[in-house]
Amino acid sequence: MKVRILVSFKDSVLDPQGQAVKNTLHTLGYSSIKDVRQGKVFELELEGISKKEAEKIIPKISDKVLANPVIEKFSWQIIEKG
C-alpha cells in the first residue's frame, strides 16, 4: 500500500521560499502566476496493515512527525492499494 502525504504551510504563515519562486517565474515572463506556496511530499510504503488501520495511523504520523501543526497542515491519500 502506498500513501502520499502533502505537507504545506498554513495560510497564515509567510512563505518566503514560495515568494522567491514566484519572483523567479515573473522574471522568466510568467506574469500570470499570482502566488506560489511551497510544501513537501512524503510517500509511505506500508505492508501488513489494513486500509482501516492505515486510515487511523496516517493522520497520527502526519500530525506528530511529518508536519509541525503549529505552522503546517497536511492532507493524504492512498495512491496504491495492496
Place this chain on the structure above:
Amino acid sequence: MKFGVVIFPGSNCDYDTYYALKNIFKQKTTFLWHKEHDLKNVDCVILPGGFSYGDYLRSGSIAAFSPLMQEVKEFALRGGLVFGICNGFQILLELGLLPGAMLRNEKLKFLCQFIHIRVENNKTSFSHQAKKGQILKVPIAHFDGNYFASPETILEIKKNSQIVFRYSDAKGQLNEEANVNGSAESIAGLINKAGNVLGMMPHPERASEVLLGSQDGRIIFESIIAKLS
C-alpha cells in the same frame, strides 16, 4: 552543582558550550549522549547549537524524538533548568516545551554575524543578573531563526512575560533592520510559563570571552549559576 550538555548527531556547538562552562565559568560539566536515558544528576541541561540530524525534516524535529529527550521533558516538568541555544531552541519548540515554531529566515539568507539583543525580562533564572533594557552584543549563526506563533499564542506569551530577549539595534531600538530574521515581536529568546526553560537563537557561549569579540553572554550563565547556588 553540575551542568549537562546534550550531544546529538550533528550538534557542533557542544564543545564550545562545554568549554565555556568548564573553563570560563569553572563549573562541573558533563556531556550527555542523546541515546542514553541518564541525566547524570545534572542541575541544568543545555541543548547546544548545531545541525542535529542535519536539520532533516525540520530543524530540531528528529532530535526531539531522541531517547534522552523523554528524561529532559520530565526534568523540565519537575522544574529543572533547561537552556536551549540555537538548534537547542528549535528542539525545545519541536518538543513542545516552548510555544511556537521556527521558520526560514525572512530574507532567505544564513545569518552569521554579531547582533544586539535587549533584555525584556530580568526576573528569570537566566537573566536576573542583567538590568531590564540592557543591551547584549552576541553572535548569531542560523538559517531558520524566524520565530512564529499564532496571534493567540503571542498574546499568551506577552501576558505571561515570556519574552526574555528581543533583537534590537546597538541603542536598544526595535526596528525592522535589527530584527534580522523577521521574528514575530523581534523575539530572540523565550521562556516557558513556569520560567525554568529558556530558548534563545543567539550564542552566549561564543560571547563569554573578550577574545571572541564580546563577553556580554556571560551574564546569562552567571544568572543560572547564581540561581543554582
